[in-house]
Amino acid sequence: MYSLEGTCHCGKLRVEVALPQAPETYHPRACDCAFCRKHGAAYLSDPAGRLRVVAADAQAVSHYRQGSGRAEFLICRDCGVLVGVCCEADGRRYAAVNARVIGGEAKFAEETAVSPRKLDADSRVERWKSLWFREFLIETP
Numbered sequence: 001m002y003s004l005e006g007t008c009h010c011g012k013l014r015v016e017v018a019l020p021q022a023p024e025t026y027h028p029r030a031c032d033c034a035f036c037r038k039h040g041a042a043y044l045s046d047p048a049g050r051l052r053v054v055a056a057d058a059q060a061v062s063h064y065r066q067g068s069g070r071a072e073f074l075i076c077r078d079c080g081v082l083v084g085v086c087c088e089a090d091g092r093r094y095a096a097v098n099a100r101v102i103g104g105e106a107k108f109a110e111e112t113a114v115s116p117r118k119l120d121a122d123s124r125v126e127r128w129k130s131l132w133f134r135e136f137l138i139e140t141p
């Protein structure tokens, strides 16, 4: 596994990512919906990897839903940076990380434009289930 880390701008939210493949083989997905465009988010995930979001305090994560409301965006309440997105389906949580918050030496492949808004709500969830991390945890003190 390849371990990567990142934080929001103020540092109250930290993300820890474990990827089975080398980071440079992943193409972060730049979603073209109005919300993700405004954040400049590009998502990275692997069903065989892991995502952990560690919050510095219990109030640090702000949850926001938009569109069909099936996905929940994870945003730092203080600095407003979107660190990831998650959804619940079949009694399990799935998630993707915003590749833009991952720092350090991690280099990914070129971003690819995606347009899940063109799918109906159920197909969108099916898509997330096939792409997103299946091991996902938010830790708050």
Ligand SMILES: [Zn+2]
Residues within 6 Å of the ligand: 008, 009, 010, 011, 012, 013, 076, 077, 078, 079, 080, 081
């Ligand atoms: Zn922050």
